[in-house]
Amino acid sequence: MKELQTGWPQNIKKTKPREWVLSVFENAQKPLSAMDICSQVEKNGGSVWLSTVYRILELFVEKGLVIKTTVMNSDMAVYELNRYQHKHYAVCMSCHKIVTMKNCPMEKFVPKLEDDDFHVMGHNLEVYGYCRKCSTK
Amino acid sequence: MKELQTGWPQNIKKTKPREWVLSVFENAQKPLSAMDICSQVEKNGGSVWLSTVYRILELFVEKGLVIKTTVMNSDMAVYELNRYQHKHYAVCMSCHKIVTMKNCPMEKFVPKLEDDDFHVMGHNLEVYGYCRKCSTK
């Protein structure tokens, strides 16, 4: 049973750096950049090079384990575990704080696309505005 | 009357490069990258340096004239006119074709955020999947 929760994903060779990266994701409360992951791994006592992190992320994305997105007006890519439950965020335009959204507008929504045969696989949504602190400043 | 449609936005000094960039946006059918804009300006007989385009884009975004987004798994930023009517796109995961979405799920949706005082200003939405051609390949 325990294996089901923390079990290593199939089709992915187990190595120290990959274990570290995955464990960082499992403890993360928000999407992480490659650098975030790198420094978090080191904070946990491991050691990985940035380029290795990028290769691991590429692999994880390819295997559907992780989702790659970008946060508003930031050129940096961020990654998060694909928990197969939608999760969206609001980003403060002023301080770039990230606030979790608890619901998802796509649940009961069918997009009307110009290509009628477009096969929708998923979506990214991001709300932007001003957080409590910044809107009262 | 004509001025209302093609009138130059207030608070923005009029220069050739800016006029060219704006006109490119007005004739664009999809979000454009800085390079797209640059080459489009040249195609129209103008001439701008890329760094100038970036500075113009930054200004336009700041003035609320243009919106900056990123398209799936591409590290390149794209920009489009803020037409004050939502417009969203679906992106083909295989050929990266962009398909316009005619409706918007946020119209009748109130996001539940962890920060109750978050002041929502707008949103980005992107749907991904496979277009007609790629899903039958």
Next chain:
DNA sequence: ATTACTGCAAAGCATTTGCAGACTG
């Protein structure tokens, strides 16, 4: 033993910045 993965260095590329001359109002 074979194949794949990582550390490391160096390259790539979109974007930003500095500066002097040119242009706008």
Next chain:
DNA sequence: CAGTCTGCAAATGCTTTGCAGTAAT
């Protein structure tokens, strides 16, 4: 004329790639 904007060059910073040694099955 004063202040801003642009052309151009060079720097920055995220991400990718090449290669040789190391680790996994």
